[in-house]
Amino acid sequence: MTGRSHRRTAASNAVAAGAQRLAIIAGSGSLPLYVAIAARSAGEDPLIIRLKDEADLDWSQFESASISVGDVKGLGLLLSHHGIDRVVLSGGVARRPEWREIRPNLKMIAKMPSIIRTLLSGGDDTVLQMVIGLIEAQGVRVIGAHEIAPRLLATTGPLGKIKPTDDDRKDIVKAARAALALGVLDVGQGAVSVSGRIVALEGVEGTDGMLERVADLRTAGRISQRRKGVLVKLCKPQQDIRADLPTIGPSTVENASKAGLAGIAVEAGRAFILDREAMLKAADEAGLFVCGIDTALEGDMM
Known part of the structure; x- marks a missing residue:
């Protein structure tokens, strides 16, 4: 048999x-x-x-x-x-x-x-x-x-070797506010902040598509080449957590690097990290931080 x-x-x-x-x-x-x-x-x-x-x-x-x-x-x-x-x-x-x-x-x-x-x-x-x-x-x-699979969930704090700077933390707070506002509208889960300016919100194209858009904006000179920025992905405030939790993996790191970002922040306990070892290795090699944040502690999310 x-x-x-x-x-x-x-x-x-x-x-x-x-x-x-x-x-x-x-x-x-x-x-x-x-x-x-x-x-x-x-x-x-x-x-x-x-x-x-x-x-x-x-x-x-x-x-x-x-x-x-x-x-x-x-x-x-x-x-x-x-x-x-x-x-x-x-x-x-x-x-x-x-x-x-x-x-x-x-x-x-x-x-x-x-x-x-x-x-x-x-x-x-x-x-x-x-x-x-x-x-x-x-x-x-x-x-x-x-x-x-609870072990796939992000934990609070830096997950790789790179840690966010004070400027990165400010971008995390700004992007988190934007992601939550976007979630209330039931549109997407992600936002990108560069030097305190929201430059992209996730739509139907998904996270990778949004990051490709940020890369294009940077190439076109619409975003400063000197200032990096941060991607934040959060659950929608009203979301049923039994489906569609925010997810990041190696492709997220690759596209964040192409977009010239400093790092990625996701909601601790309510976001999945896939291919964790490969993803964090790629992030460390690219000089990007990856961290889990607690949205209940605005201003001190990590």
């Missing part, structure tokens, strides 16, 4: 015995894999539900299934068939489904008008809260990725 066949048989036996199981709905990026590995280390046998056109990793070492983003009916069947009682939402989703792509089940037919309105005009957090509600309507509980 192959490993995959064995897992399928074990899963079927577990369902028949009334056992409960974790499912990880996987979008793009490496976060879903980190969560899956942490779950397996804790004795779980997670089912990976790959989102079509989003999930981009090799999941051959885990039992997995694939569904489209709007296929609520298919999701409900998967959750029921595999005895799922907990679901983690993990990874990026680049595109919202069109309302015509939604495949409802009987539990959500009456909610379709509200779903369509949210997809058309709701911010990212509003959409995520709707998604969490639809999943929990299938009789399961949505939990946060941080509950499965």
Whole structure:
């Protein structure tokens, strides 16, 4: 019997015995894999539900299934068939489904008008809260990725060898205020401050796209070549922390360096650090600081 066949048989036996199981709905990026590995280390046998056109990793070492983003009916069947009682939402989703792509089940037919309105005009957090509600309507509980992989969370203070200067700290405070204001509008999670001036706010292009924009502005002379600046990423004030926590990794450091920044600050306890060792090595080599901040202590965030 192959490993995959064995897992399928074990899963079927577990369902028949009334056992409960974790499912990880996987979008793009490496976060879903980190969560899956942490779950397996804790004795779980997670089912990976790959989102079509989003999930981009090799999941051959885990039992997995694939569904489209709007296929609520298919999701409900998967959750029921595999005895799922907990679901983690993990990874990026680049595109919202069109309302015509939604495949409802009987539990959500009456909610379709509200779903369509949210997809058309709701911010990212509003959409995520709707998604969490639809999943929990299938009789399961949505939990946060941080509950499965708490070691990925940023801690307070410098994480690498480089520490922010006094000027950097002032930029951290300014960018944090801007990121929180942006979050209230349910637009994005990140902001860049250079010498106390907000030069970029994160939109639908994401953090890397925003940093590329900062690099272009610097090349064009719109931002001083001498003054560096700081990227800050925070949770939105109203955000449900079970989904879409701010995340940084090696690509964030690479793009922050290209943008000429001095460093990156994220919210301690509410932001993920991916590929931590490689990311901090790259930051140290580039002369960038990476730190976790406590937004409750404005003016002394570290």
